[in-house]
Amino acid sequence: MRDYFLRRFLLIPPTLLGITLIVFLITRVVPGGPIERALMEARMGDTGAAQTNQVGSGAISEEQMAQLKAYYGFDKPPLQAYFIWLGKVARGDLGSSYRYNEPVLRIIAERIPVSILYGLVTTLLVYGVCIPLGILKAVKHRTWMDNITSAVVFTGYAIPGYALGALLVVYLAARHGWFPMGGFNSRDFADLSFGGKALDLVHHAILPLVCYTVGSFAFVTLLMKNHLMDNLAADFVRTAMAKGVTFRQAVLGHALRNSLIPIATHFGGHLSVLVTGSFLIEFIFDINGMGLLGYTSVVDRDYPTVMGVLIISSVLILLGNILSDVLVALIDPRIRFK
Numbered sequence: 001m002r003d004y005f006l007r008r009f010l011l012i013p014p015t016l017l018g019i020t021l022i023v024f025l026i027t028r029v030v031p032g033g034p035i036e037r038a039l040m041e042a043r044m045g046d047t048g049a050a051q052t053n054q055v056g057s058g059a060i061s062e063e064q065m066a067q068l069k070a071y072y073g074f075d076k077p078p079l080q081a082y083f084i085w086l087g088k089v090a091r092g093d094l095g096s097s098y099r100y101n102e103p104v105l106r107i108i109a110e111r112i113p114v115s116i117l118y119g120l121v122t123t124l125l126v127y128g129v130c131i132p133l134g135i136l137k138a139v140k141h142r143t144w145m146d147n148i149t150s151a152v153v154f155t156g157y158a159i160p161g162y163a164l165g166a167l168l169v170v171y172l173a174a175r176h177g178w179f180p181m182g183g184f185n186s187r188d189f190a191d192l193s194f195g196g197k198a199l200d201l202v203h204h205a206i207l208p209l210v211c212y213t214v215g216s217f218a219f220v221t222l223l224m225k226n227h228l229m230d231n232l233a234a235d236f237v238r239t240a241m242a243k244g245v246t247f248r249q250a251v252l253g254h255a256l257r258n259s260l261i262p263i264a265t266h267f268g269g270h271l272s273v274l275v276t277g278s279f280l281i282e283f284i285f286d287i288n289g290m291g292l293l294g295y296t297s298v299v300d301r302d303y304p305t306v307m308g309v310l311i312i313s314s315v316l317i318l319l320g321n322i323l324s325d326v327l328v329a330l331i332d333p334r335i336r337f338k
Helices: 002-008 011-030 035-046 049-056 062-072 078-090 105-140 146-156 159-176 194-230 237-242 249-266 272-277 279-284 290-299 303-331
Strands: none
Touching: 002 011, 002 303, 011 078, 011 303, 035 062, 105 146, 105 194, 105 249, 105 272, 105 290, 105 303, 146 194, 159 194, 159 279, 194 249, 194 279, 237 249, 249 303, 279 290, 290 303
């Protein structure tokens, strides 16, 4: 098993190289890059009539175009530029943002705590509530409790988180004013007491957390219920109960551990969401986290920031897959990776 996980870790660098190379090459060929945006902004911001006519007609000297390409790093062939960028990344330099004119690493360091906070709370809510709820629904199958909770979780599963976020902002925040329309905290956050800061954070976090958890909540609950019901109907559980094991012991001591295997398999996939957040949800609620940073960097063609967010997301996805294998091996002693 040790050799298996060692090989998995050794596969991370070449996989990461492949991902970053593909995306880096795509940024070199897609239209509307930073040079085109710079020229467009120059046209819109130029107030002189003569200069406007000159730029608007596309009359820009070759020297000026060469300076623009050198500034944005487009003056070299794509593969050569990629390996130059890769060498900087190896030294811990992710480049500078085109939009913020700051190091990408500093921007990510400022945004990532916000997404981590929402990700941790979301993970605790989803797994802390859904696993017990799934067990209860399996035990109380086809009762009124199971029917009511199924209607609720299916409704949540049918509504995308970003669509629900738009509805909550319109009706609960804008129309009724029960919650803030967006942001991570209030403007006077620094002047509040410790208790006031905590309440302010909770007040701002309620609606985004509802949107974060609505889809995963339904998925994990139904996954737990269905697999537990399958294991309760298995021969080894019926044999255990025939030997005198109580139903409670059969559920918690025999069927539950096997039912947690699918949960552990999907747990690693939440690792990237835990840190990088959700693009659309953070955009709707104006939360300055990694999700909003990734969204704005793609829209603004801020390629250094795009690549920085991509590296973090890719590493977390690869580590999450390994973490899922570790959890499965811990839960099921029959599994041995060779």
